[in-house]
Amino acid sequence: GRNKNEQCWVRYEQHKSENVKKRFELAGELQTAIDNDDLELFHQPQINLKTGVVQGSELLLRWNHSDLGYVSPERIIDIAEETGTIHHLTEWVITQGLSQHAKLYRLGFEHTISINLSSKDLTDNGLIAHILTTVAEYVIPPKTIVFELTESATTNDPEMAKSVITELHQQGYKIAIDDFGTGYSNLDYLSQLPFDMLKIDRSFMNLAMSKRNNMITEMTIALGRRLGVSVVAEGVETHEVAEILNNFYCPVAQGYLYAKPMAFIDYMRWLQKKPK
Ligand code: C2E
Ligand code: CA
Ligand code: CA
Numbered sequence: 001g002r003n004k005n006e007q008c009w010v011r012y013e014q015h016k017s018e019n020v021k022k023r024f025e026l027a028g029e030l031q032t033a034i035d036n037d038d039l040e041l042f043h044q045p046q047i048n049l050k051t052g053v054v055q056g057s058e059l060l061l062r063w064n065h066s067d068l069g070y071v072s073p074e075r076i077i078d079i080a081e082e083t084g085t086i087h088h089l090t091e092w093v094i095t096q097g098l099s100q101h102a103k104l105y106r107l108g109f110e111h112t113i114s115i116n117l118s119s120k121d122l123t124d125n126g127l128i129a130h131i132l133t134t135v136a137e138y139v140i141p142p143k144t145i146v147f148e149l150t151e152s153a154t155t156n157d158p159e160m161a162k163s164v165i166t167e168l169h170q171q172g173y174k175i176a177i178d179d180f181g182t183g184y185s186n187l188d189y190l191s192q193l194p195f196d197m198l199k200i201d202r203s204f205m206n207l208a209m210s211k212r213n214n215m216i217t218e219m220t221i222a223l224g225r226r227l228g229v230s231v232v233a234e235g236v237e238t239h240e241v242a243e244i245l246n247n248f249y250c251p252v253a254q255g256y257l258y259a260k261p262m263a264f265i266d267y268m269r270w271l272q273k274k275p276k
C-alpha cells in the first residue's frame with residue numbers, strides 16, 4: 001500500500017482537480033447565465049446625510065443558481081476574471097444597469113448610478129466604446145454615472161488603467177475610489193488619478209466603539225472636503241453611526257440602516273413610497 005504521505009498527496013490532487021472542474025463548470029454556467037439574463041442587479045440607495053434625500057444607488061450583482069443557490073458577487077467576479085468572462089459580464093452590467101437608470105430617470109428620479117469595475121475591466125480595449133454606445137442609446141448625462149474602482153484597480157496594467165480612468169473622467173463620468181483605506185492603500189494613487197468621490201470602507205464604521213477608526217473616518221471626510229470631492233460612508237447600520245458621520249459633515253451614507261440592496265422592481269417601489 002501507499003504510505004501516509006502519498007495518500008495525502010493523492011487526496012490533495014483529487015481535491016484540487018475537483019475544484020478546478022467545479023470552477024470550470026461554474027464558469028460555463030456563468031456564461032450561460034449572462035446570455036440568458038439569469039443574473040440580477042440589485043440597487044442599494046445612497047442617502048444625503050443632512051437631508052435624508054436619496055441621491056443615487058449602487059448596482060450590486062446577484063446570481064441565484066438553480067442548483068447551487070446564492071453565489072456571492074465576489075465569487076462571480078473571481079471566476080469571471082480567472083476565465084476571461086469578466087469583459088462580457090461587465091458589459092452586461094453596464095447595459096442592464098444603464099437601462100434601469102434610464103427608466104428611473106424617465107420616472108423623474110434624477111439620481112446617480114454607481115457601477116463597480118474590476119481592475120481587469122481597465123485592461124479592456126472595448127470598455128469605453130461600450131459605455132459611450134450604451135449611454136448614447138439611453139440618452140443619459142454622463143455626470144450621473146459613477147464608476148467605482150478599488151485602490152488596486154491599476155495593478156494589472158497601470159498605464160492603460162490610468163488612460164481609461166482619465167478618458168472616462170474627461171468625458172464627464174464620475175470616478176469613485178471604493179473601499180478607501182483598505183488594500184493597496186496609497187496616497188500616490190490619489191495624487192496620480194482623477195476622482196470625484198471617496199467611499200470609506202465599512203470596516204471603519206464601528207465609530208461608536210473605536211476611537212482610532214473614528215479619527216481615521218473624520219480625517220478622510222476632511223480630506224475629501226479639502227480635495228473638493230464627495231465622501232460616501234459605506235456600511236452604516238445604526239443611527240448612532242449616522243449621527244457621528246453627520247457631525248463630521250460626511251455628505252453621503254449607504255448601508256442597512258437605510259436599505260439593504262434590493263431587486264430593481266422593489267427599489268422602484270421603495271423610491272415611490274419615499275417623499276421626494
Ligand atoms: P462593495 O463594492 O464594497 O459593495 C458593498 C458591499 O457591502 C455589498 O456586498 C453590500 O451588500 C454590502 N453592504 C452594504 N451595506 C452594508 C451594511 O450596512 N452592512 C454590511 N455588513 N454590508 C453592507 P455585496 O453585494 O455582497 O458585494 C460584495 C462585493 O462584490 C462588492 O463590494 C464589489 O466589490 C463586488 N461586486 C458586486 N457587484 C459587482 C459588479 O457588478 N461588478 C464588480 N466588478 N464587482 C461587483
Ligand atoms: Ca462598490
Ligand atoms: Ca465598497
Ligand code: CA
Binds near residue numbers: 179
Ligand atoms: Ca468591498
